[in-house]
Amino acid sequence: MSLRMRGARTGQRLMGCLVAVLAVLYLALPAAAEPKIKIGVIFDLTGPLAGGGSELHHLGVKIMIDRFIKQGGVEGYQIEAIYADAQSKPDVAINEAVRLIEQEKVDMVLGFFSSAQCVPVAARVEQLKKFMWITTCISSAVLENRNLKYVFRPQPSGAQFGELSMDFIAQNAKEKFGKDPKDLRVAIIHEDGAYGVDVARGNESGAKKAGFNVVLKEGYSATAPDLSALITKLKRARPDVIFHTGYNPDITLFHRQARENGLKFSALIGQGAGYGVYAKLKEGLGKDVNYLFDVDPISIWNTNKQVLNPKLPPLIDMVGEEYQKAKPETTIRSAHVGMAASNTYVFFTEVLPRAIKKYGGIDADALRKAALDVDLPEGGTMLGFGVKFAGEDTPVAGQNLRAFPVITQYIDDNSYVVWPKSQAQREAVLPLPAGTTYSPK
Amino acid sequence: MNFAFFEVFDVYLLEAVVNGILLGGVLALMALGLNLIFGVIDVVWICYAELIMIGMYGLYYAYAVYALPMWIAAPMCIALVAVLGLLLHYIVIRPLLDAAPINQLLATGGVLFFLQSFATVAFGIDFRNLGIRLPVLAIGEMHFSYARLLAFLAAVAGMVTIYLFMTRTYIGTAIRAIAQDRQIMVLMGVDSRRLYLVTSALGGALAGLAACLLVLQYDVHPFVGLSFGPITFMIVVLGGLGNFIGGFVASFVFAEIISLGGLYSDLEWGYVLAFAFFILMMFARPQGLLTRRS
Numbered sequence: 143m144s145l146r147m148r149g150a151r152t153g154q155r156l157m158g159c160l161v162a163v164l165a166v167l168y169l170a171l172p173a174a175a176e177p178k179i180k181i182g183v184i185f186d187l188t189g190p191l192a193g194g195g196s197e198l199h200h201l202g203v204k205i206m207i208d209r210f211i212k213q214g215g216v217e218g219y220q221i222e223a224i225y226a227d228a229q230s231k232p233d234v235a236i237n238e239a240v241r242l243i244e245q246e247k248v249d250m251v252l253g254f255f256s257s258a259q260c261v262p263v264a265a266r267v268e269q270l271k272k273f274m275w276i277t278t279c280i281s282s283a284v285l286e287n288r289n290l291k292y293v294f295r296p297q298p299s300g301a302q303f304g305e306l307s308m309d310f311i312a313q314n315a316k317e318k319f320g321k322d323p324k325d326l327r328v329a330i331i332h333e334d335g336a337y338g339v340d341v342a343r344g345n346e347s348g349a350k351k352a353g354f355n356v357v358l359k360e361g362y363s364a365t366a367p368d369l370s371a372l373i374t375k376l377k378r379a380r381p382d383v384i385f386h387t388g389y390n391p392d393i394t395l396f397h398r399q400a401r402e403n404g405l406k407f408s409a410l411i412g413q414g415a416g417y418g419v420y421a422k423l424k425e426g427l428g429k430d431v432n433y434l435f436d437v438d439p440i441s442i443w444n445t446n447k448q449v450l451n452p453k454l455p456p457l458i459d460m461v462g463e464e465y466q467k468a469k470p471e472t473t474i475r476s477a478h479v480g481m482a483a484s485n486t487y488v489f490f491t492e493v494l495p496r497a498i499k500k501y502g503g504i505d506a507d508a509l510r511k512a513a514l515d516v517d518l519p520e521g522g523t524m525l526g527f528g529v530k531f532a533g534e535d536t537p538v539a540g541q542n543l544r545a546f547p548v549i550t551q552y553i554d555d556n557s558y559v560v561w562p563k564s565q566a567q568r569e570a571v572l573p574l575p576a577g578t579t580y581s582p583k
Numbered sequence: 584m585n586f587a588f589f590e591v592f593d594v595y596l597l598e599a600v601v602n603g604i605l606l607g608g609v610l611a612l613m614a615l616g617l618n619l620i621f622g623v624i625d626v627v628w629i630c631y632a633e634l635i636m637i638g639m640y641g642l643y644y645a646y647a648v649y650a651l652p653m654w655i656a657a658p659m660c661i662a663l664v665a666v667l668g669l670l671l672h673y674i675v676i677r678p679l680l681d682a683a684p685i686n687q688l689l690a691t692g693g694v695l696f697f698l699q700s701f702a703t704v705a706f707g708i709d710f711r712n713l714g715i716r717l718p719v720l721a722i723g724e725m726h727f728s729y730a731r732l733l734a735f736l737a738a739v740a741g742m743v744t745i746y747l748f749m750t751r752t753y754i755g756t757a758i759r760a761i762a763q764d765r766q767i768m769v770l771m772g773v774d775s776r777r778l779y780l781v782t783s784a785l786g787g788a789l790a791g792l793a794a795c796l797l798v799l800q801y802d803v804h805p806f807v808g809l810s811f812g813p814i815t816f817m818i819v820v821l822g823g824l825g826n827f828i829g830g831f832v833a834s835f836v837f838a839e840i841i842s843l844g845g846l847y848s849d850l851e852w853g854y855v856l857a858f859a860f861f862i863l864m865m866f867a868r869p870q871g872l873l874t875r876r877s
């Protein structure tokens with residue numbers, strides 16, 4: 143074989159290799175160049191908090207993330223979600239957040255059901271200079287006086303829950319109970335974690351404002367095996383209205399022991415978490431669930447669609463359909479699922495696209511600036527409220543100042559918004575009708 | 584006239600005392616099986632509360648899902664947990680009988696996490712409820728739960744039955760003998776393996792009985808054991824590990840401190856006082872409230 147032929151063959155081989163390398167690069171390039179946002183989603187999928195509402199929030203977030211993945215991402219960015227289980231333990235929540243950030247290299251974290259987890263996780267995520275979007279936990283302690291730069295919460299705060307429920311009773315004291323607020327005996331009981339303590343603080347300040355006679359205020363551990371001493375004290379204190387903040391199963395334990403120990407009251411206002419899961423309340427309390435109240439952001443299926451942004455109602459329907467597909471046994475759709483879905487939707491439609499387009503990317507600073515720019519009026523979210531975050535150097539930096547909860551009452555297997563009046567679907571049944579289990583008459 | 588004395592001893596105090604006794608019954612019921620196992624086999628089943636949890640699920644499925652009548656569902660549940668007790672001994676404890684106590688403790692601790700995870704995967708994270716509303720016993724201003732009265736009576740009956748079984752039957756005498764000296768009894772021809780199996784089944788059956796009564800008062804979920812496990816263990820230690828009567832007495836002492844402490848201060852303080860009492864007694868009487876007779 144001549145040298146020329148050998149040279150030509152070598153040249154052909156080299157050319158072949160070059161074409162192959164280019165082909166591989168060509169195939170690889172689009173994937174490598176395609177931008178992606180990795181989101182770490184943390185909820186409690188095991189442990190007592192899972193059944194207490196956390197798993198429903200996980201479902202709401204997942205429904206919304208899947209929707210955006212299906213539509214091909216946001217502003218050219220693909221979405222990848224990595225789901226983690228906090229196991230109902232604050233230490234696990236912190237470890238999972240750090241693992242997702244440091245090992246999985248997520249760009250941000252999202253979720254969090256328990257305030258006891260939110261408080262330490264927010265500090266750790268801030269330290270790592272990552273963006274945190276809180277869809278659920280409500281304790282004021284997460285944000286208040288901490289001046290966090292990268293932590294944002296579209297949810298109302300726990301103190302708002304407590305104040306709203308007191309205002310509801312104060313406005314109805316004379317008409318429904320026939321008493322001046324100063325003569326109305328109220329009791330505040332709560333689980334003793336960050337969530338319960340914060341809502342109770344709101345209750346206390348609301349009671350002071352209304353001039354109620356607070357006859358008992360007490361915390362207890364959500365895992366306490368016995369609440370009968372608390373119930374005996376309530377019997378002795380004879381409150382007209384009880385304001386209760388708890389998870390589950392402490393809520394069902396409280397009601398069961400209250401019935402067995404003959405506790406009577408004229409109204410009980412439950413404040414979020416376990417009180418938002420009607421199916422479980424019904425299973426645990428039977429007919430005694432009738433006329434209980436729950437304070438929470440409005441269920442998206444109860445919002446007045448006339449005042450919502452017109453693009454939101456079809457999304458509410460979509461969330462409802464996916465919810466039913468995931469949990470076909472559902473009778474009353476829990477507000478929890480809609481809450482998480484709505485808060486996630488705000489991130490994907492208001493924060494992420496703005497960060498990409500206006501601030502050039504998805505790093506924590508771009509996301510922070512985009513979040514601070516959000517300015518949605520009332521009716522701008524599925525939950526009815528608007529979104530405007532408190533800026534840095536304010537006492538509640540990162541808190542949505544336009545969020546508000548509502549009060550829902552469970553009546554004959556339906557839930558109705560009864561307060562504030564602007565959102566009310568019907569008048570509240572107050573006090574408990576005579577002949578019901580806890581009614582004094 | 585000063586009525587302060589009568590104000591302190593009001594009807595609510597009496598109610599709290601009785602509620603304390605009833606809670607003591609619940610705790611005593613749980614402590615009984617744990618004590619039996621330790622007294623005879625010298626092993627602490629840290630996973631005892633999780634066996635109760637499995638029993639609660641068993642009863643829930645038999646009664647609420649498969650609609651079996653309670654008189655069939657309850658014995659089935661007791662038998663199920665008795666078999667679990669047998670399996671626990673056969674698979675986990677027996678190979679470790681001569682191992683260091685810490686190894687035995689860690690092994691049953693592993694079973695605890697296994698059972699929690701198993702329940703999460705098999706039954707889900709939802710809270711389950713039997714949906715039974717037992718009537719309430721009302722005496723004037725005081726109201727008491729029938730479910731707790733049942734648990735209390737079962738604890739007393741269980742205690743008496745175990746006592747009679749241990750003192751009046753041949754196998755009970757053999758169990759007591761082997762509890763006193765494992766090595767000698769084997770040399771005298773006693774089949775210790777069989778006795779351990781009987782004891783494990785009995786301990787499991789007591790957990791099953793506790794499950795049947797607890798499911799009337801509490802929702803079932805994979806982590807329900809967290810509410811009882813640590814307290815039960817403390818009571819057993821307080822009473823003197825392996826001492827039935829000590830455990831029985833300790834249950835009521837503990838429950839009364841929780842109940843009365845909770846009445847006169849915050850509920851949380853009731854538990855703080857009970858735990859402080861436990862720590863104090865560990866210094867004053869490390870062998871337990873009533874010394875173990877061995």
